[in-house]
Amino acid sequence: MEPYYWDGQIEYLKRSTALYYNDDYIDFLIHRVWNIDDPVRIVDFGCGFGHLGLRLLPLLPAGSEYVGVDAGVKLIEHARELFRNLPYRSEFIAADFNSVCFDEEFDLAVCHAVLLHMNDPLCTLKRMKASVKPEGKVAAFEPHWIGNSAGFHLDGMDQSTVIPLGQLQELFERDLKRTGKDGNIGIKLPLYFNRLGLRNVQCRMSDKVNIYDPTAKIGTDIYEAMQFSNPGERSAFIDSLLKREMSMEEAIRQYECENAMSEFFTSSTAATYAAGMKITFGTV
Template identity: 55%
Template sequence: MSEYYWDNKIEYLRKTRGLYYNDDYLQFLVQSVWKITNPVSIIDYGCGFGYLGLKLLPLLPEGSSYTGVDKGEELIKEARETFSKVSFQTEFIACDIEQLDVEEKYDIAVSHAFLLHMNNSEVILQKMIESVKDQGKVIGFEPHWIGNMANCHLDGVEQSHVVKLGVLQKLFENDYKRTGKDGNIGIRLPIRMSQLGLQNVECRMSDKVNFLDQNMDMESKSALFGSLREEGFGEEPGDSDESIDNLVNRELQPEEAREQYEAELTFSKRFNQESWLTFAPSMKISFGTVQRA
């Protein structure tokens, strides 16, 4: 197995991407918001197995091209295999994006749930800007974790017993200060884009609300439940002492750590395939235009 973490998470990526967007909303972005009417060349930073390419290429004008870049050699291998079965113009590059030197030649640079994993996200964002032609676009599909958790409802329990928003907010902020990796980058990204010189910056929010409905057909219910579990919903927190120590090491107070552990434990006991649950990931989609002097 590859030593690169995400090379070993291909199934996770495949099973969870569908939680974030409805296909018609992506079509709305391409056609009504970005108004892409001519063929474009896209570079995808942290492309994984090419998820965005699979979603966007069928919506783009004929003649558009897609270049995916990722550090994961297994991910790039999977992407090449997947796209060998379709007729789109694609290229995939396995490399360390932090060391990547890209020419200013693309119409659009995108990332999807990638910048949050970088401890130098502004450096990567600057690379994205530098790879785009004048009047091209930079687009970031990035999460807002505390917003995600606020948009989750498990029927039959007090939400404050299973989702400790105040503790989670502090935990995410502490992680960002300690590591530079920002799970809430989606809500900050419009500001960063404008500060780095992008023009006409806007931000949208994904429309998908996942509803685990006990009246839906069994196949659909099982698939959605599996995706939610893969995303971490109802995951058992493990040994109490070890879990609490880990949270304390992430700079929570012991009482806060125990509260968070108890919340995760309660969620794991109450969430199952027979639960009623709604979850709106509210992915933030920020974009701006490159205008060179």
């Protein structure tokens, strides 16, 4: 059996989650938008190391319970360790969330950056809906990749020289047609929720804007999370894009852009980034 990819990405996942949300915004969602005043039972599809549980539980009414499901055995082990000494009711299940069935046990079903990796995201959404009691909620925190890509500013560099939005948009659209996986699913979920029969569907956008300014010593805690990885060996990177139906010219440009961005952004480079994560929710 091949290793589960995300089991090897725990540190990356922990770093990157710092970029997405302000806690006061999540608190606003819970208390002013979702109007959660009593303890709730939550199931998290593709919970990873329990990121959403760590964000939600401190803000939810005391006695709330969190159940995380993920196929990554190492992720689940790490989640159990993180939650071991926390004062919250939690349970973690190592399993494929598309094969585990819950019978209307929960008040809220959530997922975070999961549906974009699914060949059939509607299947997962149907399972999430089926796990929730009548009048409960389904909520999906998912990205809109081309919007995310537009949310970067590196001080001293024109964005177009490191983030070619047009060819990235076409690449994401081709990926969807080729694989069914949709990196832009976040902006489409309100339509999918309506078509699944959820009521009172809304979509909000995270207000988190990350600021790294070394001259003012601002954002030093998120510098590591904002770093851009080196694209690696040139020919292998270009070959991978050719397989995703980019032209040779586009693939070469994409390599040069990502390589330039990884080299340009250092601890002395000021930058801002707004992920603009979409948060879609509806009532069963």
